[in-house]
Amino acid sequence: MPKVTMDDVARKASVSIATVSRVYTDPDKVSPKNREKVFRAIEELNYQPNALARNLRRLQTNTILIIIPNIVNTFFTFILKSIQDVAFENNYQVLLGDTDRSLEREEQYLYLLQQKLVDGVILLFPRLNPSLIEEIVDNHPVVIVGQPLFDSKIPTVTNDTCLSTQIATEHLIKLGHSKIAYFSGPLNFLLSHDRLKGFRLAMVKHGLKIDESFIFEGDFYFQSGYELAAKMLSLPDLPTALVAGSDEMAIGAIKAARALGKVVPRDLAVIGFDDIKMASICEPSLSTMAQPADELGRISTEMLLALIKGETIKERFVLLYDKLVIRESCGFKKV
Amino acid sequence: MPKVTMDDVARKASVSIATVSRVYTDPDKVSPKNREKVFRAIEELNYQPNALARNLRRLQTNTILIIIPNIVNTFFTFILKSIQDVAFENNYQVLLGDTDRSLEREEQYLYLLQQKLVDGVILLFPRLNPSLIEEIVDNHPVVIVGQPLFDSKIPTVTNDTCLSTQIATEHLIKLGHSKIAYFSGPLNFLLSHDRLKGFRLAMVKHGLKIDESFIFEGDFYFQSGYELAAKMLSLPDLPTALVAGSDEMAIGAIKAARALGKVVPRDLAVIGFDDIKMASICEPSLSTMAQPADELGRISTEMLLALIKGETIKERFVLLYDKLVIRESCGFKKV
DNA sequence: TTGTAGGCGTTATCAA
DNA sequence: TTGATAACGCCTACAA
Numbered sequence: 001m002p003k004v005t006m007d008d009v010a011r012k013a014s015v016s017i018a019t020v021s022r023v024y025t026d027p028d029k030v031s032p033k034n035r036e037k038v039f040r041a042i043e044e045l046n047y048q049p050n051a052l053a054r055n056l057r058r059l060q061t062n063t064i065l066i067i068i069p070n071i072v073n074t075f076f077t078f079i080l081k082s083i084q085d086v087a088f089e090n091n092y093q094v095l096l097g098d099t100d101r102s103l104e105r106e107e108q109y110l111y112l113l114q115q116k117l118v119d120g121v122i123l124l125f126p127r128l129n130p131s132l133i134e135e136i137v138d139n140h141p142v143v144i145v146g147q148p149l150f151d152s153k154i155p156t157v158t159n160d161t162c163l164s165t166q167i168a169t170e171h172l173i174k175l176g177h178s179k180i181a182y183f184s185g186p187l188n189f190l191l192s193h194d195r196l197k198g199f200r201l202a203m204v205k206h207g208l209k210i211d212e213s214f215i216f217e218g219d220f221y222f223q224s225g226y227e228l229a230a231k232m233l234s235l236p237d238l239p240t241a242l243v244a245g246s247d248e249m250a251i252g253a254i255k256a257a258r259a260l261g262k263v264v265p266r267d268l269a270v271i272g273f274d275d276i277k278m279a280s281i282c283e284p285s286l287s288t289m290a291q292p293a294d295e296l297g298r299i300s301t302e303m304l305l306a307l308i309k310g311e312t313i314k315e316r317f318v319l320l321y322d323k324l325v326i327r328e329s330c331g332f333k334k335v
Numbered sequence: 336m337p338k339v340t341m342d343d344v345a346r347k348a349s350v351s352i353a354t355v356s357r358v359y360t361d362p363d364k365v366s367p368k369n370r371e372k373v374f375r376a377i378e379e380l381n382y383q384p385n386a387l388a389r390n391l392r393r394l395q396t397n398t399i400l401i402i403i404p405n406i407v408n409t410f411f412t413f414i415l416k417s418i419q420d421v422a423f424e425n426n427y428q429v430l431l432g433d434t435d436r437s438l439e440r441e442e443q444y445l446y447l448l449q450q451k452l453v454d455g456v457i458l459l460f461p462r463l464n465p466s467l468i469e470e471i472v473d474n475h476p477v478v479i480v481g482q483p484l485f486d487s488k489i490p491t492v493t494n495d496t497c498l499s500t501q502i503a504t505e506h507l508i509k510l511g512h513s514k515i516a517y518f519s520g521p522l523n524f525l526l527s528h529d530r531l532k533g534f535r536l537a538m539v540k541h542g543l544k545i546d547e548s549f550i551f552e553g554d555f556y557f558q559s560g561y562e563l564a565a566k567m568l569s570l571p572d573l574p575t576a577l578v579a580g581s582d583e584m585a586i587g588a589i590k591a592a593r594a595l596g597k598v599v600p601r602d603l604a605v606i607g608f609d610d611i612k613m614a615s616i617c618e619p620s621l622s623t624m625a626q627p628a629d630e631l632g633r634i635s636t637e638m639l640l641a642l643i644k645g646e647t648i649k650e651r652f653v654l655l656y657d658k659l660v661i662r663e664s665c666g667f668k669k670v
Numbered sequence: 671t672t673g674t675a676g677g678c679g680t681t682a683t684c685a686a
Numbered sequence: 687t688t689g690a691t692a693a694c695g696c697c698t699a700c701a702a
Contacts, residue, residue, distance in 0.1 A: 005679060016689045021681060031687060048449035052396065053679030056387040056694050063430070071419065072412050081407050084433045088440075093452075095398070096431040098419045105423075114383035116695095117428075222616055251616060258618075278613045281557055281586060283593075340695060351673045356697060366671060388695035391678050451679095 004045045013041035024049060063093040064304060065118040067109050069125050071098045075274050075293060076124060079145065082297030083122060090305055092119075103128055113140045120304045123147075125191070141307035143300045147190065155307065157300045157318040161191060164289045164322040165198030166205075168243050168271045171287075171324060173206050175331060177241035177269060181214035183228055183253065185245040192217075195245055195273070214239050218249050225252025233260050233268075240268065241330075247272035247279045247288055254282070254329065265331030275325055284328035292320045339380045348376035359384060398428040399639060400453040402444050404460050406433045410609055410628060411459060414480065417632030418457060425640055427454075438463055448475045455639045458482075460526070476642035478635045482525065490642070492635045492653040496526060499624045499657040500533030501540075503578050503606045506622075506659060508541050510666060512576035512604060516549035518563055518588065520580040527552075530580055530608070549574050553584050560587025568595050568603075575603065576665075582607035582614045582623055589619070589664065600666030610660055619663035627655045 010017040015034050022030050023038045030038070041047070055061045066083055068076050084094050095118055097109035106128050112118050113136070120141035126133060130152055133144075137154060144156040165182075172180055182199045185192040196215070203210045216232065218224035225248060232239070233256065244250035250272030254264045262268055264284055272279060275290035299318055306313055326332050345352040350369050357365050358373045365373070376382070390396045401418055403411050419429050430453055432444035441463050447453050448471070455476035461468060465487055468479075472489060479491045500517075507515055517534045520527040531550070538545045551567065553559035560583060567574070568591065579585035585607030589599045597603055599619055607614060610625035634653055641648055661667050 007679085017679095018681085018689055018691095019687090022688090025681070029687070034687085048446065050679050051447070051450040051452040052387070052391045052394070053694090054681075056391045056696090057679080057681045059387070059694070061387065066431075072409070072416050074407070074409065074412075077407050077409075077412060080431075081433065084406065084431065085435075088433075093447075094431045096401075096415075096419065096429045098416065098423075100420075111383065112386070112428075115386040117386040222612075255616070255618075277557075278616065281590070281613065282616070283590075283618050342695085352696085353673060353675095353698080354671090357672090360697070364671075369672085385695050388678090389697075391680085392695080392697045394678070 004047050005050070006047075008045055009038065009041045009047050012045060013037040059116065061093075061117060061119055062091060063095050063118045064301075064308075065095040065097055065109060065112055065121045067097040067099060067106060067121060067123045067126070069099055069101050069127075071096070074276055075291060078293035079124060079297040082294045083301045086298055086301040086305075092305070101127070107132070107136070110136045113137065113142070120308045122300050122304055127189070141304055143304045143307070145296050145300045155303050155313060155316045157296060157303065157320065159291055159296065159320040159322055161322070162194040162198040162201070164273070164291075165195040165243060165245075166202040167198075167322075167324055168273070168289050169199050169202035170206070171326075171332075172241040172243065172269055172271060172330060173202065173208065175241075175269065178208050179211065179214070179237075179239040180208070180241045180243060181211075181232060181239040182216070183225060183242065183244040183249045184215065184217045185220045185249075187217050192245060199243055211237075211239070218245070220246040220248060222248040222252040225249030226256045227252075229253035229256035230260070233257060233262065238268075242268055242270045244270065244272050247274040247276045247286060250286055250288070250329070251278060251282055254284070254286070265329050269331045270329040272329075279325075280327065287327045287330035287332070288325050289322045290325050291322050295320055339382050340385070341382075343380055344373065344376045344382050347380060348372040394451065396428075396452060396454055397426060398430050398453045399636075399643075400430040400432055400444060400447055400456045402432040402434060402441060402456060402458045402461070404434055404436050404462075406431070409611055410626060413628035414459060414632040417629045418636045421633055421636040421640075427640070436462070442467070442471070445471045448472065448477070455643045457635050457639055462524075476639055478639045478642070480631050480635045490638055490648060490651040492631060492638065492655065494626055494631065494655040494657055496657070497529040497533040497536070499608070499626075500530040500578060500580075501537040502533075502657075502659055503608070503624050504534050504537035505541070506661075506667070507576040507578065507604055507606060507665060508537065508543065510576075510604065513543050514546065514549070514572075514574040515543070515576045515578060516546075516567060516574035517551070518560060518577065518579040518584045519550065519552045520555045520584075522552050527580060534578055546572075546574070553580070555581040555583060557583040557587040560584030561591045562587075564588035564591035565595070568592060568597065573603075577603060577605045579605065579607050582609040582611045582621060585621055585623070585664070586613060586617055589617070589621070600664050604666045605664040607664075614660075615662065622662045622665035622667070623660050624657045625660050626657050630655055 006017050006020050010020045020038050087094050099105040123144045125146040144154050146158050184196050216228040218228050250270050257268050272286045272288040275288045279286040279288050341352050341355050345355045355373050422429050434440040458479045460481040479489050481493050519531050551563040553563050585605050592603050607621045607623040610623045614621040614623050
């Protein structure tokens with residue numbers, strides 16, 4: 001493996017290095033005869049162009065960076081999958097930046113943009129201060145997914161989480177529930193506040209009293225759903241329904257309820273959030289709000305690639321909607 | 336944002352470009368006074384070094400590529416997570432190559448190595464022809480995870496799947512079962528053959544008859560487990576236990592059994608494979624073989640980074656073991 | 671300790 | 687259509 005460069009190919013094919021380069025960038029500009037010679041030389045030498053040199057020369061990498069809070073979370077993974085698909089189709093590579101929910105990591109990854117290591121960035125559910133993001137981004141191609149930065153200069157595609165919890169809550173209200181509990185995700189996430197707001201909105205809109213002792217803060221995970229439900233079900237006055245900020249918490253709550261001899265949905269109707277795989281498989285199957293992961297990924301990537309190409313984007317802010325998936329845990333019966 | 340280069344910084348700090356470069360690569364070689372001046376200039380100009388140029392000059396990218404069959408599968412994701420962690424700690428970036436189980440994509444990604452776009456590759460559960468892999472890899476730093484290429488030149492870290500199904504099967508045998516069924520993954524995966532072999536080995540070792548009508552081929556997913564179990568449970572003669580090649584198939588089988596009025600583990604003891612999150616949460620909780628995802632990721636990455644540094648590796652073949660996780664579905668009772 | 675200058679392997683401009 | 691040559695921005699002998 002003595003490294004073989006374009007020079008070697010050129011020499012072997014008895015043409016100039018410029019001609020070899022053209023065979024890659026603009027083959028039509030090369031005579032068929034020379035093209036053939038070059039191809040043969042490439043073949044014989046087993047030559048592969050050095051992408052580093054090309055990138056430097058072009059000041060472009062054909063790589064986009066995905067900054068993602070946690071690669072183990074299936075919701076994020078689904079978004080990532082569709083991003084990767086679109087990127088691949090367009091001949092782009094995907095660099096992975098798992099922040100593990102750390103602010104420093106998020107910031108650090110963002111700097112790769114200024115270092116020219118990537119042509120653009122998709123920022124999934126950022127937690128960094130918006131103005132700091134804008135400062136670092138500084139006109140580079142970036143698309144944000146999942147944060148409602150209405151006032152931002154940065155193109156954003158997001159889903160309306162506030163509306164979603166509203167829909168979920170109203171579904172339970174329509175089923176006759178009035179004493180409804182809410183398990184929130186961590187309240188240091190903007191997202192959690194939006195969702196909680198949706199819950200409150202729905203209750204108020206229907207003239208129902210919000211019992212503050214029915215509102216709990218968890219961490220999105222199964223265990224916290226279990227523990228919160230155990231605590232809640234020991235209250236003197238019990239809710240008849242629960243909206244959970246994540247499917248895992250919902251499933252945890254269902255399991256806790258069962259451990260305490262309650263039957264879901266009879267004694268406690270439950271709606272989750274995310275539509276993870278488990279939601280359709282668990283027992284009883286979980287009604288939930290499905291987020292449009294595929295679309296979030298696809299649309300944001302298309303926007304980013306357009307930005308990179310320097311095209312102007314018609315819509316700089318795309319709003320998608322979650323979908324209510326009705327299964328068994330909410331107690332809805334088809335007529 | 337007129338692009339600012341090292342030249343600009345040098346001019347502003349009234350030093351040479353070499354001095355600026357040294358501030359990054361070897362600050363001790365620069366006098367404190369000049370260092371200070373350079374820092375100030377960097378700050379004022381908001382300079383970020385161009386990583387493309389650096390990479391070309393160094394012929395190194397500080398990037399590793401992970402070729403992964405399917406990013407949506409949580410088992411792979413867990414491996415990826417620990418890879419990313421180790422890489423990040425060592426100041427390496429991770430480029431993501433989701434093949435979607437396509438051979439062409441696997442091959443295509445592998446060529447990024449020759450194009451110098453990455454310093455090394457971790458190949459998760461490759462399906463490409465081993466000799467083709469070796470040909471493309473051609474002495475570049477590569478580590479394979481999960482494929483028992485005993486005869487390969489390429490360092491490998493893998494877990495002993497054959498032994499695992501053996502252990503799972505023996506666990507059921509020890510619990511008194513003799514009529515044991517097996518749900519295999521797709522048989523065009525080497526992996527599936529290894530696992531099936533383990534099952535057969537255990538049966539033979541304990542002098543038990545293998546009923547070929549109890550061996551089914553599925554696709555690893557929930558639905559196939561459900562369907563296979565439904566088919567199996569309509570046989571005239573029924574098995575009393577089941578080893579499934581994946582947790583999803585196991586859970587599907589449990590659900591099918593319940594739909595047919597069977598009780599797990601009383602009527603059918605079940606052991607799965609993978610220890611996905613759902614395994615601990617489902618009802619009854621699933622006994623299963625846990626694969627050492629973390630270790631697979633960590634060890635392979637450490638090996639790869641060592642290879643990149645040109646260090647010699649003591650062990651070129653690392654064998655890890657899966658762990659039997661006993662829960663409710665196998666019917667084991669603690670004494 | 672500092673500066674000068676050559677080169678990493680391409681691409682792109684220009685002239686032939 | 688082709689070839690010579692100057693970038694791209696940085697790193698690193700080597701010399702001062």
